Amino acid sequence: MPGPGPRLRPVVLPARGDPARDQVARTVCSMATMPVNRMVDETPVTATGLDSESAWWLGALAETGPRREAALRRLHELLMRVARAEVARRGPRVRITGPELDDLACQAAADALMAVTGKLGQFRGESRFTTWACKFAIFEVSAKIGRHFWRHPAVPLDAEDWDRLPDRFGLDPAQEAEWRDLAAALRRAVDDELTPRQREVFVAIVLNGVPLDALVLELGSNRNAIYKVLFDARRKLRSVLVASGYLRDDSPRNS
Amino acid sequence: MNDWQALDDFLRTDPRDVGCDQAMEMLHVYVELVAAGDPAEQRYPGIAAHLRACGPCGEDFEGLLAAVRGEAD
Numbered sequence: 001m002p003g004p005g006p007r008l009r010p011v012v013l014p015a016r017g018d019p020a021r022d023q024v025a026r027t028v029c030s031m032a033t034m035p036v037n038r039m040v041d042e043t044p045v046t047a048t049g050l051d052s053e054s055a056w057w058l059g060a061l062a063e064t065g066p067r068r069e070a071a072l073r074r075l076h077e078l079l080m081r082v083a084r085a086e087v088a089r090r091g092p093r094v095r096i097t098g099p100e101l102d103d104l105a106c107q108a109a110a111d112a113l114m115a116v117t118g119k120l121g122q123f124r125g126e127s128r129f130t131t132w133a134c135k136f137a138i139f140e141v142s143a144k145i146g147r148h149f150w151r152h153p154a155v156p157l158d159a160e161d162w163d164r165l166p167d168r169f170g171l172d173p174a175q176e177a178e179w180r181d182l183a184a185a186l187r188r189a190v191d192d193e194l195t196p197r198q199r200e201v202f203v204a205i206v207l208n209g210v211p212l213d214a215l216v217l218e219l220g221s222n223r224n225a226i227y228k229v230l231f232d233a234r235r236k237l238r239s240v241l242v243a244s245g246y247l248r249d250d251s252p253r254n255s
Numbered sequence: 256m257n258d259w260q261a262l263d264d265f266l267r268t269d270p271r272d273v274g275c276d277q278a279m280e281m282l283h284v285y286v287e288l289v290a291a292g293d294p295a296e297q298r299y300p301g302i303a304a305h306l307r308a309c310g311p312c313g314e315d316f317e318g319l320l321a322a323v324r325g326e327a328d
Binding site: 082085086089090126127128131132134135137138139141142169170171179182186206211212213222223224227228231234235237238241247248 | 259261262263265266267268272274275276279281282283284286287308309310311312314315317318319321322323
């Protein structure tokens with residue numbers, strides 16, 4: 001929880017002789033005379049020190065004027081490079097191409113910049129600043145790809161096609177005699193054992209192939225909540241299939 | 256290995272799994288450990304368990320790792 005009042009985060013000066021040392025020192029001095037509401041916010045800091053580059057970023061972004069503007073431009077360029085690389089990496093799998101891909105990257109970089117500047121006080125110095133900042137570009141790309149899914153959904157959310165199960169889990173149709181009973185038991189467990197919410201999430205993700213991030217948007221939820229619903233559903237279904245002898249009861253997968 | 260190994264793997268849950276929020280909160284730290292060749296899985300077994308099981312978080316991990324390794328340059 002934040003402390004009782006605003007305070008500056010401790011910034012550890014780079015070593016003597018490092019040109020960044022004077023820069024950071026000037027920044028810290030200027031922050032000390034800054035009005036309270038212009039400071040980096042008061043979230044407690046757990047890190048004992050920052051590398052000089054991270055300290056430079058924090059100092060520059062906490063300022064006003066041309067130095068901050070230059071830092072924002074540089075940060076935006078970095079986030080843009082990361083967002084472009086990430087949409088290019090994911091693009092083929094999510095079937096987004098051409099200008100749409102670049103638009104998505106531009107929006108992700110812009111929103112990531114807003115997120116980073118709005119959350120500066122949450123940076124605890126546990127990694128380099130740029131790694132922390134790039135995380136938001138990745139998150140924004142994920143969210144925007146999730147939104148994109150609903151522009152061309154492959155199946156309606158309320159569809160329920162159990163014929164997709166073999167393909168989803170690589171069950172060989174030629175071996176159906178071996179897995180038919182298991183599949184029937186799974187379907188019974190989905191119908192009888194899951195809560196309506198667990199069933200909805202299981203069907204959407206497993207049978208309909210809706211990406212989890214897209215389902216999050218459709219259900220007005222968040223990734224953690226939907227993952228937890230699916231996690232509980234998986235655990236419950238496996239327990240039923242173990243109890244009925246279809247799956248082996250052994251320790252959790254560790255690798 | 257039987258024909259339904261993929262289904263069995265999907266249904267297995269790891270009690271160490273920390274969930275999306277905790278994993279994403281520490282993703283930048285975890286990624287730097289991995290990039291540096293440090294034993295991230297040993298230090299954060301709950302995050303490692305989560306990244307193995309959660310497709311979207313696993314994607315975010317791969318993307319940030321690629322960025323840190325300079326593949327975005």
